Every structure is written in C-alpha cells, then in structure tokens.
Amino acid sequence: MRHKRIAIILIIIMLFTTATTFVGAQDGQEEMLISQRFSDMPDDWSTEALEKAVENGLITGSDGLIKPKDPLTRAQMATIINRAFGATNKASISNYTDVPGGAWYYEEMAKAVQMKTFLGDGNRLYPDNPITRQEAFLVLARALKIEVSSVEPSGFTDLDDIASWAKGEIYALINQGYIQGSGGKINPKQTITRAEFAQLMHNLIKTYIKEPGEYTDLPEGNVMVLVPGVAFVNTTVNGHLILGEGVDEDTVNLVNSLLTGRWIIRMQEASMKTVIGFVTDWSGLGHDNLNDMILAGLTKAKTDLNFDVRVIESDGDGDYLKDLTELAEEELELIISYGYTMADATKTAAENYPDQRFVIIDDNSIEMDNVMSISFKEHEGSFIVGVIAGLTTDTNVVGFIGGVQFALIDKFLYGYMAGVKSVNSDAEILFDYANSFTESDIGVTLATAQNNQNADVIFHAAGGTGLGVIEAAGESDFWAIGVDSDQSSLDPNHVLCSMVKRFDYAVYEAIKHVLEGSFVGGNMEYGLEEDAVGYMDGAGNVSNLIAESAELYKSKIISGEIIVPYDETTYDEFIQ
Incomplete structure (x- = not known):
C-alpha cells in the first residue's frame, strides 16, 4: 500500500476579517x-x-x-x-x-x-x-x-x-x-x-508560537507553531494548527484541549524520497525518439525539483501492463507512460491501483481520477508548418502523408491545409494515408507518387512510415517536413523543418502538478500558447522572412484572432 502521508487540508478564514491579537505581542x-x-x-x-x-x-x-x-x-x-x-x-x-x-x-x-x-x-x-x-x-x-x-x-x-x-x-x-x-x-x-x-x-495567521512551553490562553484564529516542544493545555484552538518546517505533530501536544480546525503540517519528510517512474514504449531509449524527449523532461525536472527516477524500457505491447504493474507495486509518486499503444495497459494499471497516480503523454482516451492524460494541439503546430510550406513551394503543389486515418491524424492534416491556404490560396494540396505507422517503404512509395504530381514540399504524420517520406525526399530532391521531434538530422539537406510536440514540457508540467499537490485526473491539452507545439529548423533551411511570417501567424493563433481547424467540418468553415 502507498506510504501514508498526513492529509493536509486548508480551511482559510475569510481574507478580509478584522484583526486579532498575537500571543506574546508587545504592549x-x-x-x-x-x-x-x-x-x-x-x-x-x-x-x-x-x-x-x-x-x-x-x-x-x-x-x-x-x-x-x-x-x-x-x-x-x-x-x-x-x-x-x-x-x-x-x-x-x-x-x-x-x-x-x-x-x-x-x-x-x-x-x-x-x-x-x-x-x-x-x-x-x-x-x-x-x-x-x-x-x-x-x-x-x-x-x-x-x-x-x-x-x-x-x-x-x-x-x-x-x-x-x-x-x-x-x-x-x-x-x-x-x-x-x-x-x-x-x-x-x-x-x-x-x-x-x-x-x-x-x-x-493570527498567532505565532516561537518559544517552546505550555500555552493556556489563545485568541481566535489560526495558530502557527514554529518550534517543537509546544503544548496547548486546557484551552481551545479556535482555528487551524499550522506546523512550520522542522515541527511535526509528535512535538506539539493538545492536553485536555480542543482544536476546532485541522492540523496543517509543512514539515518535509526527508526520509520519504520522491520517486517518479517512466515506462517507455517498444521503441526504447537512445534512438532520438519521443521516449528520449520524455526522459529529457524527466531529467530536467529531477535537477530542478529534486526527486529520483525509475525507468523501465518495455520490450513491447505484451509487457506494458507487467512493467506498469511493477512500478505501481513500488508505490511511486507518479508513473509516466506514452502514446495510444500504451493506453489500454495504463488504464488497466490505474484501475488495479486506484491510489497510484499516472500520467500518459500524447493520449486523451482515459477518463479516470488517478490518470492525467496529456494531449497536444497538433493542428496548431501543423498550421505553422503549413505556413512555411505554402511560402516555400516553387511548384505551388504541396503534400501530406498520414499514417492511419483517424481523428488525431486529421488534426495534422487540416491544420496543415489551413496554414498553407492562409498564405497561398492557390496552392494545390495532395494527401494520402498509408494505413501504417511502421512501414517506411510505403512512405517512399506515397511520397514519390506525390512528387511525381509536382509536390515539392511534403509533410508527414506517419511515425516510422514517415521515415520513408524523408528517404524519398533525398532520392527525388524535394523538401520533407518531419513530425513530433526535430528530424533534420536524418537528412539536413532535405528536411525543411519539423512540427514538434514538446513532450519534455508536458512531462515537466505534470511533475510540477504532482509535487505541488495540484494533480487532477482528466485531460489536459497544450498548444502554441504554452510553447508545447511548434516547429524546429535544426538545419537552418527556413529563411528569415518565412520564419517571421510563421511567428506572425503564431501570435495570431495565441491571441485568438485565428482559430485553427482540426477536422473536415471546421476546415470547411475556416476557408469560407
């Protein structure tokens, strides 16, 4: 069972009441x-x-x-x-x-x-x-x-x-x-x-106790105890008893006394080191992928916020639940998982361990009190790379290749199309779905076919299949736009830019929520306003002028001047 922590509940006295006296106040x-x-x-x-x-x-x-x-x-x-x-x-x-x-x-x-x-x-x-x-x-x-x-x-x-x-x-x-x-x-x-x-x-805070000893007469209001060795004898604490750092409930006693409020304990439990766990998906670490981005956010948070990390590199779908269960049995502060392929296992683990808190990154399918599901406004980031594509194309034909057609990938497509049309209303947009996220040869075939139809900038949202799009770009000499992380290193001469999702930001924010005591189950969605989506130009292929246009449209989206479409219906409304 999870280590027990003292429940700390604050019931604040109304903020603008009249003042009362202080124990030990001067005359x-x-x-x-x-x-x-x-x-x-x-x-x-x-x-x-x-x-x-x-x-x-x-x-x-x-x-x-x-x-x-x-x-x-x-x-x-x-x-x-x-x-x-x-x-x-x-x-x-x-x-x-x-x-x-x-x-x-x-x-x-x-x-x-x-x-x-x-x-x-x-x-x-x-x-x-x-x-x-x-x-x-x-x-x-x-x-x-x-x-x-x-x-x-x-x-x-x-x-x-x-x-x-x-x-x-x-x-x-x-x-x-x-x-x-x-x-x-x-x-x-x-x-x-x-x-x-x-x-x-x-x-x-009406009363500050700064000296050990017995206290028998207290004014109304909350009491802050700053030293151990305090006893309230034959009295009533008409408020809440707040124990400052270095003071715990074992060193403050109520002797024949009544506390009308609650104990609020600030003492840090040094012996209780916070541990946060992470189970990767099948692709593991060390491949410059999204698991590595999650680990980067976890590592930064560890440095800034002081906790330990436990990581399990999962071998595949069949091991996800086993690995999540292993960490849940260790009663960690938080367990992080990633992606829709881990959603079922994460949900089952959360059902089996209702007191354990989970965060799943890049999925919004779980609605549970102990699971924070973090997703992204991919359509906003895709709009920005659409602006870049629309201003970069020489043929006035651009393309899009998705992995499998469903609502998430549609967000990429329609956001991208809206960005292209915002700066180049005459541009033709080709799009295809590969029905796969893992077969790069299909990506090569589809991208080559679009290039044969004069598409000279092609954006992929197709995972491993999209690697074939970048491969085809090198073979046929057109621009590819990467996805999720900066993919410029795969071919610096042919990756124009990449639409990125800041998994590191999402992880950092989730951990802050946990450590601050503000964890809430349910869905959270991050976008351009939080700088959680956008684009990266690792090879410096986006001109300064086009980059300035991208920033202008980013500011319009953040201000609400532009509402980015995310499906066919909202796209049709957008272009009218």
Missing part, C-alpha cells in the same frame, strides 16, 4: 514604537497588519520606510513566506539564471524553491518582478498545500483572465468562499501591495 507602548520606527507607516485599515508583520519578523522595512503602497516583488513575498513558515532548508538554485549569487534574496529564493512555493519556469524565478494577485494566491496555496478544484465558480466576470497554471488553486479558494473579489472580479493580473499582503497574512 501598546511598544506597538506605538513600531509605528514610530517608520515615517511612512499608514494610519488606516492596514496599520495593525503592518505592525504585526514587523513584530512577527515578516517585514523589516529599510531606511526607516515600510513602503506600504509599493508593489510586493516575488523575492519579497518569498522572504515573507519563508519567515512565516520557519523555512531553513535550501535547494540548489544554480540553474536559475536570474538569481545572482550575491543578491540579498539568493538564500531566500533557495529556501522558496526547496519549500516548492516558487518553481519558476525551469531556469528563471523572476525575483525582482512585482508579484500578481494570482501568483500570490498560488504561492499561499502551495505553502499551505491546499487541494485544487476543477469546478469553475460562478459570479465572476474575469475568470478567463486567470492563467491556466493558477486556476485550480484560485477556483478552490473561490468555491470554498475564501476569495470574495471586488465588483465581481478577481483581478488576477493586478499586482499586490506590501500593505495588502501584510493584511492577507495577518488574517490567515
């Missing part, structure tokens, strides 16, 4: 001194929160200024969260290029990465950027390990403005009544000031 005279310490300390709704933030060591100010109206930066928020939760452990952040070693916030960002409140985008953390409201809520959700929600709330007009990477957490906060918004809006992209965030922290 009124000392609070007056805190106010006098800063010449710009406001006298308004935020005064008490700012004073408590200073008193509790969350905000220090500088040069006699507290700067209440300044936007809070990401580094400043990381520092406040680290102090609030007693974070001391630091991750290696040498891979982040925008955190200089001599910066005042270097160690704070290292703590934040270790705490997994800040993850950045792989090699940047943007420490000097003002933090937005949606980023701030996401960081708090990570710190407090709040469960995400996929249910879209009602009553707000700007939910579409929330970034996809923050929706689950913000939806959860709204649905549980913890974010009220203003005027029917969440304003997710607005910045948050130092005063606003001080108020938010003050409302979330």
